[in-house]
Amino acid sequence: MSSILFESLHPDVAPPARGTAGSAGYDLAACLAGRTARVWTGPTMAERAASADGALTLAPGEKALVPLGFKARLPAGFEAQIRPRSGTSVKTDLVIANAPGTVDADYPDEWCVPVKNGGPAPLVIRHGDRIAQMVIARFEVLDFTTGSVAQTTDRAGGFGSTG
DSSP states (O other): OOOOEEEESSTTOOOOEESSTTOSOEEEEOOOTTOEEEEEETTEEEEEEOOTTSEEEEOTTOEEEEEOSEEEEOOTTEEEEEEOOHHHHHHSOEEETTSSEEEETTOOSOOEEEEEEOSSSOEEEETTOEEEEEEEEEOOOOOOOOOOOOOOSSOOSSTTTTO
């Protein structure tokens, strides 16, 4: 059985865990105590320190890369798909900015989650808050062959082609 190599970058960061034995996703928690995050206000990016209690406040529309406090190496042929947690997405205005995002097996740096405050009021993310989930997926690498792609069904015309 394959495993994921995990390296904690903060004393209280443990490997991501699933909420139940039947859960597909592993919860991902913000690691903000004593840390900074890259925050975008419009096109401008700046490092922003979390408050003394490990909270990061995002104004409406602001985006941030929230650090998770670990590095991980996936086995070859696997990716980590980063996506919203259902509870977080209905209880807050936290939006995963590129959901689903992909972390490749050969990514060597600290994992972060790109988030956005999609609401009308300031949004606070605290150290340890579960902000996203990852689902591990196998993938195939295929070569492209140059040629002509012929229509093989009556399905043509692009988006909405099935009615």
